[in-house]
Every structure is written in C-alpha cells, then in structure tokens.
Amino acid sequence: MILLSPPKQIDLTINGQKYSGRAEPRTLLTYFLRDELGLTGTHIGCIVGKCGACTIILDGKAVKSCLLFASQAEGSEILTVEGLAKGSQLHPIQEAFWEHHGLQCGYCTPGMLLATYDLLKRNPNPTEAEIREGISGNLCMCTGYVNIVRAVKSAAEKMAPPKKQKARLSRASAPLRR
Amino acid sequence: MHSPSTISEATLLLKNTDDSKALAGGQSLVPLMKLRLVSPAHIVDLGKIPGLSYIREEKGHLLIGSMTTHNEVATSPLIGKRCVTLSEAASRIGDHQVRNRGTIGGTLCHADPAGDVPAAAVALDAELKVAGHRKGRVIKARDFFEDVLTTSLRRDEILTEVRVRVLPPKSGGAYLKLGRGASDLATVGVAAVITLDKAGACKDVRLGLAGVGSKPIRATRAEDALKGRAPTDDLVAEAGERASEMSNPSSDIRGSADYKREMVKVYVRRAIRQSLARV
Numbered sequence: 001m002i003l004l005s006p007p008k009q010i011d012l013t014i015n016g017q018k019y020s021g022r023a024e025p026r027t028l029l030t031y032f033l034r035d036e037l038g039l040t041g042t043h044i045g046c047i048v049g050k051c052g053a054c055t056i057i058l059d060g061k062a063v064k065s066c067l068l069f070a071s072q073a074e075g076s077e078i079l080t081v082e083g084l085a086k087g088s089q090l091h092p093i094q095e096a097f098w099e100h101h102g103l104q105c106g107y108c109t110p111g112m113l114l115a116t117y118d119l120l121k122r123n124p125n126p127t128e129a130e131i132r133e134g135i136s137g138n139l140c141m142c143t144g145y146v147n148i149v150r151a152v153k154s155a156a157e158k159m160a161p162p163k164k165q166k167a168r169l170s171r172a173s174a175p176l177r178r
Numbered sequence: 179m180h181s182p183s184t185i186s187e188a189t190l191l192l193k194n195t196d197d198s199k200a201l202a203g204g205q206s207l208v209p210l211m212k213l214r215l216v217s218p219a220h221i222v223d224l225g226k227i228p229g230l231s232y233i234r235e236e237k238g239h240l241l242i243g244s245m246t247t248h249n250e251v252a253t254s255p256l257i258g259k260r261c262v263t264l265s266e267a268a269s270r271i272g273d274h275q276v277r278n279r280g281t282i283g284g285t286l287c288h289a290d291p292a293g294d295v296p297a298a299a300v301a302l303d304a305e306l307k308v309a310g311h312r313k314g315r316v317i318k319a320r321d322f323f324e325d326v327l328t329t330s331l332r333r334d335e336i337l338t339e340v341r342v343r344v345l346p347p348k349s350g351g352a353y354l355k356l357g358r359g360a361s362d363l364a365t366v367g368v369a370a371v372i373t374l375d376k377a378g379a380c381k382d383v384r385l386g387l388a389g390v391g392s393k394p395i396r397a398t399r400a401e402d403a404l405k406g407r408a409p410t411d412d413l414v415a416e417a418g419e420r421a422s423e424m425s426n427p428s429s430d431i432r433g434s435a436d437y438k439r440e441m442v443k444v445y446v447r448r449a450i451r452q453s454l455a456r457v
Contacts, residue, residue, distance in 0.1 A: 005179065025179030025221070026179075028208075047212055048209040048212050048213060049205060049208070049209050049272075049275075049276065052273070052275060055275055061249075061278040062274060062275045062278060063275050063278050063279050064275045064276070064279075066208075066212075067204055067205055067208045067209065067276070067279060068204060068208070068279070069179065069201075069204070069208070069221075069223075071179055071181070071223070072201075072204070072223060072225055115274070115275070118274065119274075133274075134274060136273050136274070136359070137272070137273025137274050137275045137276065138273075
C-alpha cells in the first residue's frame with residue numbers, strides 16, 4: 001500500500017539565513033535544498049551515500065544530504081557551498097582549490113569543499129594521509145585527487161591562525177637581529 | 179513518517195503500524211530505500227527522542243546510548259581507554275560523513291553480516307538493552323543476530339542501549355578490516371579481545387568475524403586454541419586456521435570464498451598480535 005502523506009512545513013537556517021519550505025515525508029534533504037529552496041550548489045551524484053557530492057555541514061558536522069529526509073533537518077543549521085564565500089571574497093578553501101586547480105569538471109567540488117571545511121575544523125594541520133582519509137567519502141572521477149590534496153594542504157596553510165605565522169616570522173628574523 | 183518524542187510512543191507506533199521501520203541515523207535504511215530494496219509504508223524516526231545519545235561508565239560496564247554516532251564512539255577517550263576494539267570498529271565504518279550520522283544502534287539492528295560493529299559486539303559479549311511496547315529485555319549480542327539483515331528484535335522493540343564490559347587489566351584488543359577503499363563494508367573483519375594472566379597465558383580470548391557468514395561469527399574454536407596457553411606464533415597461526423574453518427563466506431563482488439577464507443587466517447593472526455601488543 002502506498003500512503004501519500006501531505007507535505008509538511010520545514011523551517012531551518014541555511015548559511016545564516018532563515019528558510020522555510022514544504023516537503024513530503026519521503027523528500028530527501030538534498031532535493032529539498034535544490035528543488036524547494038533553489039540552493040542548487042549542493043550537487044546530486046549517486047543519491048545512495050557513496051559519492052559525497054551532496055555533502056553539507058549540518059549542525060556543525062559534515063553529512064551527506066542524500067541520506068537524510070528533509071523532515072529530519074527541521075530546526076537545524078546548515079552550511080552549503082553557497083555559504084562559503086562572503087560576497088565576491090572566496091573562502092580560503094575555495095581560493096586554494098582555484099589556485100591548485102583542485103578540480104576538473106567541478107561536479108564533486110561543492111562536496112569536496114565542505115568535506116575539507118569539516119576536516120580542517122577537526123584537524124587544522126593534516127598530513128597527506130589524514131587529508132586522503134578526510135576526503136575518502138568524496139569521489140572525484142576526473143583528477144586522481146593529486147591537486148585536490150594539494151589544495152587542501154594549501155587551504156590549511158591559508159587558514160592557520162595569524163598568530164602562529166607572526167610567531168614563525170619573528171622567530172625567523174630573530175637571528176638577524178642578533 | 180512519524181516523529182515520536184518518547185520511546186514508549188515509538189514502540190506503540192511500531193506495534194500499531196503494519197510494514198513500519200525504525201529510522202536511526204538512516205545511513206543504511208535510506209540507501210536501501212533509494213535502491214528500492216525496502217519500501218516501508220511507515221517510518222518511525224527515533225531522532226527526536228531525547229536521551230538516547232550518551233557514553234558513560236557504570237559498575238564495570240560501558241553504557242552507550244543507541245543513537246550515539248559512530249564518530250562519537252570512535253573518538254570517545256573513555257571507549258578508547260576501556261575498550262579499544264569497539265573504538266576501532268566504529269572508526270572503520272563507511273566514511274567521515276556516514277560516521278557523523280550513523281549510529282551504533284542503527285548498525286546493530288541493520289545486522290549486515292559484513293558490518294564492523296556487529297562483529298565487535300559479538301566478540302565483546304555486548305548486551306543489548308531493548309525497549310518494547312509492554313516490557314523491555316536484554317539480549318546478548320550472540321542471540322541478537324539471526325541471519326542476513328535479521329535480528330531477534332520483535333516488531334515493537336527498539337534497541338536503546340549497548341552495554342559492554344570494561345576490559346580487565348592485562349587486556350588488549352583490536353579490530354582489523356580488509357575493505358575495498360573507503361565507504362565499503364568488510365571483505366573480512368576481525369574483532370579481537372585478549373586477556374592474559376600473570377604467567378602470560380591467555381586467560382580470555384574472544385574473536386568476532388565480519389563478512390564471512392550470514393551473521394557475525396564468534397570464532398570459538400579459534401579461541402580454544404589459545405585459551406590457557408602462552409600465545410606462541412604456532413598457536414596464533416593455529417587460531418587463524420580454525421577461524422578460517424569456522425567461517426562460511428560466499429563469493430561476491432568483494433572476493434571469492436577461498437580468498438576470504440585465506441584472509442580470515444591473515445587477519446585473525448594480525449588482530450591477535452595487535453591485541454597482544456596492546457596488553
């Protein structure tokens with residue numbers, strides 16, 4: 001028996017802005033974001049949780065938005081790829097992917113960016129192995145990952161707290177003063 | 179889609195609806211639905227029930243709420259210290275995103291024979307606390323898994339807590355997995371716990387196998403090879419052979435049955451050595 005339940009209102013915060021929309025119980029969060037709210041930056045790849053293209057940050061944690069029903073995200077706070085840049089100012093992770101050409105076709109990129117965002121929040125200075133593990137839930141069919149790994153490394157450097165950079169500079173210049 | 183806010187509401191919903199499924203983290207159920215392998219008429223979302231996500235130690239046991247995520251289990255310093263086998267099993271599930279949503283209760287109830295945590299639960303003699311419409315009960319992990327994706331949970335029952343005995347002193351454990359890259363279930367997984375006595379002989383050995391049967395296998399005959407004896411290389415190899423004999427894998431996309439039987443030998447040996455190194 002197929003029961004068609006009526007759509008329900010869903011309120012949530014996305015990229016700091018309040019959104020509401022309507023979704024049937026069976027609607028996946030990823031479709032809700034794209035079709036109901038028009039936030040098409042979140043891509044749909046495999047739709048069964050393997051490819052990671054639909055990765056978003058839900059209440060501070062990276063998740064695959066194809067593995068959630070929209071109703072489960074009621075009241076949550078979400079960051080999508082649209083929320084990374086501030087106006088025309090790219091997020092350091094986006095800058096790093098741009099500079100190191102961490103993409104070819106770009107389909108996996110929104111998911112890669114947000115997986116990187118989550119990784120660098122947990123581990124601001126990851127090794128190459130940790131980077132590869134951190135993005136292991138995201139498939140890229142073009143690049144072979146080499147430039148993506150470079151981009152993540154570079155993003156980590158860009159995002160290192162300025163204090164440390166200053167400390168490094170002053171340490172480097174100390175012998176000169178002596 | 180039902181979103182109960184208490185356990186009793188949830189068990190009542192499960193009792194009163196035909197063809198219903200409880201939804202925990204959804205990392206197995208949602209893909210199964212997308213692939214049209216299951217299509218329940220009702221979903222009872224456990225995500226809005228407070229108080230099902232916790233990790234604490236009480237009277238020599240670790241108590242873990244069923245909605246605790248894999249990443250919470252994997253990164254808990256308490257579990258890492260008291261029961262590393264479980265930490266490692268949780269850390270090897272899927273990928274980071276999946277571990278952020280997937281729950282210990284969900285993966286146990288999903289009961290995939292190639293699942294990591296089910297094998298660990300069997301090795302750890304975990305006790306599974308279950309709430310039902312009328313009354314609750316505690317099911318031993320060994321009696322919980324019945325067949326592929328099949329548990330002894332009744333229709334109106336919900337797993338609420340996983341209890342694991344804290345490992346005694348002079349114990350070590352490990353979970354080792356052979357998998358095809360990230361996100362995959364185990365081709366072969368081995369959960370091990372070993373406790374040595376003062377003389378260095380194996381006082382207790384428990385081994386759980388993933389991926390090589392219709393449910394997680396407790397490799398009792400392999401355990402017997404080591405119990406009461408000092409773990410020499412020959413005995414460790416013997417345990418591997420016996421575990422392999424006890425396994426009953428099928429050939430599939432992850433490898434042939436013969437290959438898996440060979441890998442059981444290798445991974446049992448490694449898991450035992452790793453556990454011994456941690457005593």
